[in-house]
Amino acid sequence: MSTRAVTKSLAVLTIGATVMLASPLSPAHAQSIAPQVGEFRLANGMHAVVIPDRRAPVVTHMVWYRVGAADEPRGKSGIAHFLEHLMFKATEKLPSGEFSKTVARLGGQDNAFTSQDATAYHQQIAKERLEQLMAMEADRMVNLRLAEAEVLTERDVIIEERRSRIENNPGSILDEQMNQALYPNHTYGVPVIGFMHEMAQLSRADALGFYKQHYAPNNAILVVSGDVTVDEVKAMAERTYGTVATGPQIAVRARPSDPPPLAPRRIDYVDARAGKPVLRRYYTAPSYVTAAKGEAEALDLLLKIASSGSTSRLYRRLVVEQKIASNAGGYYQASGLDSGKIALYAVPADGHTLDDVERALDAVLEEIRTGGVTQAELDRARKSYIADYVYESDSQVALARRYGWGLVVGQTVADVESWPTNLGKVTTADVKAVAGRWLDIKRSVTGRLLPEASAAAAKPANQQAPANRS
Amino acid sequence: MSTRAVTKSLAVLTIGATVMLASPLSPAHAQSIAPQVGEFRLANGMHAVVIPDRRAPVVTHMVWYRVGAADEPRGKSGIAHFLEHLMFKATEKLPSGEFSKTVARLGGQDNAFTSQDATAYHQQIAKERLEQLMAMEADRMVNLRLAEAEVLTERDVIIEERRSRIENNPGSILDEQMNQALYPNHTYGVPVIGFMHEMAQLSRADALGFYKQHYAPNNAILVVSGDVTVDEVKAMAERTYGTVATGPQIAVRARPSDPPPLAPRRIDYVDARAGKPVLRRYYTAPSYVTAAKGEAEALDLLLKIASSGSTSRLYRRLVVEQKIASNAGGYYQASGLDSGKIALYAVPADGHTLDDVERALDAVLEEIRTGGVTQAELDRARKSYIADYVYESDSQVALARRYGWGLVVGQTVADVESWPTNLGKVTTADVKAVAGRWLDIKRSVTGRLLPEASAAAAKPANQQAPANRS
Numbered sequence: 001m002s003t004r005a006v007t008k009s010l011a012v013l014t015i016g017a018t019v020m021l022a023s024p025l026s027p028a029h030a031q032s033i034a035p036q037v038g039e040f041r042l043a044n045g046m047h048a049v050v051i052p053d054r055r056a057p058v059v060t061h062m063v064w065y066r067v068g069a070a071d072e073p074r075g076k077s078g079i080a081h082f083l084e085h086l087m088f089k090a091t092e093k094l095p096s097g098e099f100s101k102t103v104a105r106l107g108g109q110d111n112a113f114t115s116q117d118a119t120a121y122h123q124q125i126a127k128e129r130l131e132q133l134m135a136m137e138a139d140r141m142v143n144l145r146l147a148e149a150e151v152l153t154e155r156d157v158i159i160e161e162r163r164s165r166i167e168n169n170p171g172s173i174l175d176e177q178m179n180q181a182l183y184p185n186h187t188y189g190v191p192v193i194g195f196m197h198e199m200a201q202l203s204r205a206d207a208l209g210f211y212k213q214h215y216a217p218n219n220a221i222l223v224v225s226g227d228v229t230v231d232e233v234k235a236m237a238e239r240t241y242g243t244v245a246t247g248p249q250i251a252v253r254a255r256p257s258d259p260p261p262l263a264p265r266r267i268d269y270v271d272a273r274a275g276k277p278v279l280r281r282y283y284t285a286p287s288y289v290t291a292a293k294g295e296a297e298a299l300d301l302l303l304k305i306a307s308s309g310s311t312s313r314l315y316r317r318l319v320v321e322q323k324i325a326s327n328a329g330g331y332y333q334a335s336g337l338d339s340g341k342i343a344l345y346a347v348p349a350d351g352h353t354l355d356d357v358e359r360a361l362d363a364v365l366e367e368i369r370t371g372g373v374t375q376a377e378l379d380r381a382r383k384s385y386i387a388d389y390v391y392e393s394d395s396q397v398a399l400a401r402r403y404g405w406g407l408v409v410g411q412t413v414a415d416v417e418s419w420p421t422n423l424g425k426v427t428t429a430d431v432k433a434v435a436g437r438w439l440d441i442k443r444s445v446t447g448r449l450l451p452e453a454s455a456a457a458a459k460p461a462n463q464q465a466p467a468n469r470s
Numbered sequence: 471m472s473t474r475a476v477t478k479s480l481a482v483l484t485i486g487a488t489v490m491l492a493s494p495l496s497p498a499h500a501q502s503i504a505p506q507v508g509e510f511r512l513a514n515g516m517h518a519v520v521i522p523d524r525r526a527p528v529v530t531h532m533v534w535y536r537v538g539a540a541d542e543p544r545g546k547s548g549i550a551h552f553l554e555h556l557m558f559k560a561t562e563k564l565p566s567g568e569f570s571k572t573v574a575r576l577g578g579q580d581n582a583f584t585s586q587d588a589t590a591y592h593q594q595i596a597k598e599r600l601e602q603l604m605a606m607e608a609d610r611m612v613n614l615r616l617a618e619a620e621v622l623t624e625r626d627v628i629i630e631e632r633r634s635r636i637e638n639n640p641g642s643i644l645d646e647q648m649n650q651a652l653y654p655n656h657t658y659g660v661p662v663i664g665f666m667h668e669m670a671q672l673s674r675a676d677a678l679g680f681y682k683q684h685y686a687p688n689n690a691i692l693v694v695s696g697d698v699t700v701d702e703v704k705a706m707a708e709r710t711y712g713t714v715a716t717g718p719q720i721a722v723r724a725r726p727s728d729p730p731p732l733a734p735r736r737i738d739y740v741d742a743r744a745g746k747p748v749l750r751r752y753y754t755a756p757s758y759v760t761a762a763k764g765e766a767e768a769l770d771l772l773l774k775i776a777s778s779g780s781t782s783r784l785y786r787r788l789v790v791e792q793k794i795a796s797n798a799g800g801y802y803q804a805s806g807l808d809s810g811k812i813a814l815y816a817v818p819a820d821g822h823t824l825d826d827v828e829r830a831l832d833a834v835l836e837e838i839r840t841g842g843v844t845q846a847e848l849d850r851a852r853k854s855y856i857a858d859y860v861y862e863s864d865s866q867v868a869l870a871r872r873y874g875w876g877l878v879v880g881q882t883v884a885d886v887e888s889w890p891t892n893l894g895k896v897t898t899a900d901v902k903a904v905a906g907r908w909l910d911i912k913r914s915v916t917g918r919l920l921p922e923a924s925a926a927a928a929k930p931a932n933q934q935a936p937a938n939r940s
Contacts, residue, residue, distance in 0.1 A: 074544050075726040077655075177654075177733055184650035185547075185665060195655060195729045256545040259665045262739060263647055269733035 025386040027424025033393055034417045037403065038230025042237060044246045045218030049403050049413060050233045051225035053396050059130050059226030060400045062122040063137050064408045066221070067214035069192040070116040070255050070338070078158065078194020079202055079210045081114040085154050086207050087121065088112075091143040096150060099136060106132065116188055117337040118408040124397065127227045134222075134240040141215055142244055144208075151204040159200065162193045170271035170449055174280065178447040181265040182282050185258045188339060216247020221407050225400040255338055258284070265445045274451040276326075279354050280345045281361065282445045285332065285438045287340035289409050296334050297422040298430040299342070299438065303332035304381040305373050305431065306364070307344055311380070313373075314344065317364050324352040324360055337409040342438065354448050365439050372432035382423060389420060495856040497894025503863055504887045507873065508700025512707060514716045515688030519873050519883060520703045521695035523866050529600050529696030530870045532592040533607050534878045536691070537684035539662040540586040540725050540808070548628065548664020549680045551584040552672050555624050557591065558582075561613040566620060569606060576602065586658055587807040588878040589684075594867065597697045604692075604710040611685055612714055614678075621674040629670065632663050640741035640919055644750065648917040651735040652752050655728045658809060686717020691877045695870040725808060728754070735915045744921040746796075749824050750815045751831065752915045755802065755908045757810035759879050766804050767892040768900040769812070769908065773802035774851035775843050775901070776834070777814055781850070783843075784814065787834050794822040794830055807879040812908065824918050835909050842902035852893055859890060 038050040069080045090096040103110040108125030125133055166172045176191050183189035194202075222241065224233050261284065288296045307314045307330030318325035330344035346357040392398045406416035508520040539550045560566040573580040578595030595603055636642045646661050653659035663669075692711065694703050731754065758766045777784045777800030788795035800814035816827040862868045876886035 074657075075724060173732060177735075180654035181651060181735060184647075184654075184659065187544075189654065197727060197729060254545060256547075257667060259667060262643060263737050265647075265651060266736035266738075267733050268736075 025383050025390060027382070027386060027420040030386045030389050030393075030420035031417065033390060035225075035393070035399060037413050037417075038233075039413055040230070040234050040237075042217060042242050044242065044244060045216075046220050046222060046237070046241050046244075047407065048222040048224070048233065048237055049407060050228065050230040051223070051396075051399050051403065052227075052229060053225055053399070054227050057127045057227045058124060058396070059127050059224055059228055060122065060124050060396045061130060061133055061137070062120055062223040062400050062404050063141070064118055064120045064221040064223065064404045065214060066219050066253065066408055067119055067210075068115050068117040069190065069194075070187040071214065071251070071253055072187065072190070072210070075198060076202065076206055076210070077190045078162075078192075078199040079206050080119055081193055082155065082158050082199070082202050083207050083210050084112050084114045084119050084121075085158060086146055086151065087140055087144065089150055089154070090145045090147070091140045092145060093139050093143065094136065096147070099140065102136065103133065108133070114192055116192055117335070118405070120404060120408075122397075122400070130224070130228065130233075131236040131240060134236055138240040138244050141217065141220065141241070142247075144211060144215075146204050146208060148204050151207060155199070155202060158193070159196065162196055162199060166191070166193065167196070168273075170269065170274040171278065173271065174267065174269040174278075174447045174449050177267050177269060178280060178282050178445045181267060181445040182284055182341070183258055183339070185256045186338060187255050188336070212247075213249055213251045216250055217241055217244045218246050219250045221404065223400045223404045223407070225396045253337070257338065261443045264441045267445065267447045268450055269447065270450045270452070272451060274449045276347055277354050277451060278345060278347050278449040279357050279361065280343065280447040280449070281330075282344075282447070283342040283438060283440070283443045285334075285340040285342050285443070287336040287338070287409075288334050288406075288415075289337060289411060290339065291334075294422060294425060294430060295434055296340065297419070298426045298434040299332050299340070300334065300385065300423065301378060301381045301426050302368070302373070302431045302435050303330060303342060304385060305377045306368055306435075307331065308381075308384075313364050313368065313377075314346070314361065318346055318357060318360050319349075322360055323349060325349055325357045328357070328361070335405050335409065354450075358446070365435070368432070369435045369439055372428055372435070375428055378426070378428050378431060382426070385423060386420060495853050495860060497852070497856055497890040500856045500859050500863075500890035501887065503860060505695075505863070505869060507883050507887075508703075509883055510700070510704050510707075512687060512712050514712065514714060515686075516690050516692060516707070516711050516714075517877065518692040518694070518703065518707055519877060520698065520700040521693070521866075521869050521873065522697075522699060523695055523869070524697050527597045527697045528594060528866070529597050529694055529698055530592065530594050530866045531600060531603055531607070532590055532693040532870050532874050533611070534588055534590045534691040534693065534874045535684060536689050536723065536878055537589055537680075538585050538587040539660065539664075540657040541684065541721070541723055542657065542660070542680070545668060546672065546676055546680070547660045548632075548662075548669040549672055549676050550589055551663055552625065552628050552669070553677050553680050554582050554584045554589050554591075555628060556616055556621065556677050557610055557614065559620055559624070560615045560617070561610045562615060563609050563613065564606065566617070569610065572606065573603065578603070584662055586662055587805070588875070590874060590878075592867075592870070600694070600698065600703075601706040601710060604706055608710040608714050611687065611690065611711070612717075614681060614685075616674050616678060618674050621677060625669070625672060628663070629666065632666055632669060636661070636663065637666070638743075640739065640744040641748065643741065644737065644739040644748075644917045644919050647737050647739060648750060648752050648915045651737060651915040652754055652811070653728055653809070655726045656808060657725050658806070682717075683719055683721045686720055687711055687714045688716050689720045691874065693870045693874045693877070695866045695873075723807070727808065731913045734911045737915065737917045738920055739917065740920045740922065742921060744919045746817055747824050747921060748815060748817050748919040749827050749831065750813065750917040750919070751800075752814075752917070753812040753908060753910070753913045755804075755810040755812050755913070757806040757808070757879075758804050758876075758885075759807060759881060760809065761804075764892060764895060764900060765904055766810065767889070768896045768904040769802050769810070770804065770855065770893065771848060771851045771896050772838070772843070772901045772905050773800060773812060774855060775847045776838055776905075777801065778851075778854075783834050783838065783847075784816070784831065788816055788827060788830050789819075792830055793819060795819055795827045798827070798831070805875050805879065824920075828916070835905070838902070839905045839909055842898055842905070845898055848896070848898050848901060852896070855893060856890060 035051045041047050072079050088099050100110055103123055106129040108123050110123040112121040180189045286295055314328045318328040325346045326349045328346040333341045346361050348357045403416055505521045510518050542549050558569050570580055573593055576599040578593050580593040582591045593603055650659045756765055784798045788798040795816045796819045798816040803811045816831050818827045873886055
């Protein structure tokens with residue numbers, strides 16, 4: 001049995017068996033535990049990936065559509081997410097709300113989500129129920145029936161969702177404004193949930209129009225992980241999804257792109273509910289699918305070293321050593337179809353200002369841009385990532401998501417599985433190079449959440465809290 | 471003869487005759503000199519306004535289309551302006567370039583312009599040539615013939631135009647970025663000339679598609695000022711524009727709108743070519759067509775008092791009294807279909823920083839927001855505006871533009887002519903009210919043009935030039 005042919009349960013045993021070796025969490029090892037994934041394509045264009053995992057008689061079933069909020073027509077923000085909600089209403093065969101009730105009756109769980117680049121519907125269920133579930137999912141792919149009254153009621157639901165998630169959350173409000181500044185022309189600047197004033201106008205016709213343009217087998221990816229073989233899934237998929245006609249109207253994903261960034265942008269948002277002041281810094285960066293070879297993996301490691309956890313440079317300098325911040329961190333978001341994003345944050349400790357922490361944050365970034373990172377930091381970061389990857393590979397749901405996220409933005413199964421190997425090739429020079437290239441202030445938006453109006457958003461930053469200035 | 475019935479030449483005499491009266495430049499007087507404007511609508515939907523002016527045997531002829539850059543499809547920025555250029559190519563009847571050559575041969579001049587809300591083609595010519603000109607303009611309204619090679623050559627022209635107007639002009643680059651931040655969702659955030667990377671992809675098909683959607687008599691306004699009667703123009707228009715069929719595909723102007731502004735935005739743009747540092751501040755504000763009754767006229771007067779010329783508050787405080795700025799000023803742009811804009815700027819005097827002038831500028835605005843303006847300031851500003859209005863009314867071209875700008879965004883002739891009267895009604899309380907309401911920092915974008923990278927765009931504002939901080 002080749003290493004590629006190990007089943008998921010053997011893979012886990014392999015992890016245990018290699019703990020005594022020199023490099024138990026090496027990229028090569030991580031690569032070696034890639035599950036035995038099968039792929040096929042139905043005649044109607046639907047792509048399918050199957051990840052066998054025989055440890056328990058359950059399956060995770062996901063259908064990913066190659067459409068997200070960034071594909072919405074202008075002025076119709078929120079329609080992708082709104083449609084995701086409406087997909088739980090009636091079809092020709094099922095009364096409204098019956099989809100989730102049936103899944104629950106069958107002992108399963110279901111949910112869905114919408115991102116800028118994808119909309120996915122997923123369930124976990126006993127393997128014997130898989131085909132019934134696939135038939136239901138195939139049904140709502142094209143047979144949705146929306147009653148006007150139901151659409152209006154559900155619109156109130158998404159409006160309330162925006163209210164609770166965004167309007168009642170000062171940090172989310174700032175994030176929304178920073179994304180608008182980060183992506184002045186690309187639709188990534190429009191919030192996934194939608195602008196309130198546009199959501200309030202969304203109609204049944206908008207939802208059905210979007211549905212017809214984007215929901216069809218030739219715009220969908222089936223991902224099944226669990227106690228099934230590729231052949232079993234293929235047979236079931238042909239009997240269910242295979243009966244759905246190819247959609248003739250699938251729109252090409254043509255998003256506008258941004259001009260080259262020329263100047264750093266800043267946003268001060270004052271909100272009494274904020275509690276503590278917070279500094280945030282976003283940079284646009286490449287994603288797995290837009291990056292030059294190896295750059296995205298180098299960015300993964302850069303941000304792990306710079307900003308992830310209490311051993312990161314940022315945390316050590318600002319919180320542990322200088323004691324000017326009570327928290328600091330960040331991450332690199334690499335899954336986007338058109339762009340990735342670097343996000344950093346810091347919360348001033350009592351007696352210190354946002355200016356203090358911003359200066360210190362910029363000093364840490366400059367330190368990395370000019371001095372690079374150490375081999376020890378790189379090794380530790382890589383090991384941490386590989387460990388996360390290996391442990392995550394133990395989750396049926398996480399595996400299904402891993403392949404789904406990759407395929408929905410155009411990666412192949414091989415691309416998805418090459419990540420540990422690519423990560424293994426990154427050198428300290430690579431990390432320094434991507435830091436120099438992408439932590440460029442011109443690419444950035446700096447946001448400040450200010451709990452008090454007296455923090456003087458109206459005035460230049462240098463008028464704030466002079467007493468604490470270093 | 472009623473005052474409304476005076477001809478343009480009599481109106482000018484009237485100005486002379488009333489100089490001795492108490493209020494020669496009163497709003498009532500300005501209103502009284504409104505030319506005797508005639509209006510009609512052709513059967514195909516084309517609206518026409520005629521402004522007789524018999525002083526010389528010439529006419530100004532304009533055709534305004536209710537389409538501008540803000541109506542462009544996403545990803546096709548610059549197509550409105552590109553099409554304006556291409557309108558000087560061939561039609562069924564005229565070879566490429568022949569339009570302007572013919573106008574010149576007839577002793578006339580011609581040009582065109584594109585704004586966010588309008589595209590207009592205009593000529594000045596001897597009255598005897600008017601009908602021939604109208605026939606040519608009617609021809610190119612629907613009979614444009616574009617050769618692929620010519621489109622590509624002209625695309626190089628607009629790209630070069632962008633290069634010289636924007637890329638070689640640091641102030642224009644900053645302006646472009648500030649507008650993007652000012653209008654995060656509305657298409658006013660996209661530059662009229664287009665983003666370079668999108669302009670480079672514009673095609674013949676894009677231009678013709680835009681043309682068919684927007685160029686037709688039912689989306690056009692004819693404005694003729696000069697030595698003609700309404701009946702003469704009507705007869706000529708029926709023989710020329712009247713033969714053009716109503717366009718069936720005219721798109722409704724549906725632009726996305728912005729969410730309520732919640733936080734001030736700041737942009738630092740470093741460019742060695744800048745020469746001097748400059749501070750700019752933009753605010754969104756209502757326009758003539760979006761404002762509550764009287765607000766736009768109060769904003770006209772507010773910005774005249776606050777920022778226009780060497781007697782303005784801003785200039786007096788920053789340049790004359792405090793001597794921290796070498797120049798300071800601003801204006802209110804009120805002609806937009808969906809939004810107006812307030813723009814202010816200040817240039818630090820030698821030895822003073824951008825922070826100094828920003829603090830001083832904010833102090834002047836706060837002074838007006840809380841203390842209002844004086845009756846003397848209001849009277850002086852109003853008189854200055856009325857004088858400009860009256861003197862401008864002496865220009866055939868300016869009159870044609872005045873009515874064209876109003877009508878193309880949906881104003882009526884009566885709306886256009888009521889401006890002096892509305893201006894006359896504004897009180898100091900009104901000015902204070904609009905200052906308080908619209909000079910709200912949350913609505914603003916502050917831009918700083920920095921000639922040196924050492925001005926540290928990467929660092930918070932308070933790290934700059936500490937030696938000069940007050």
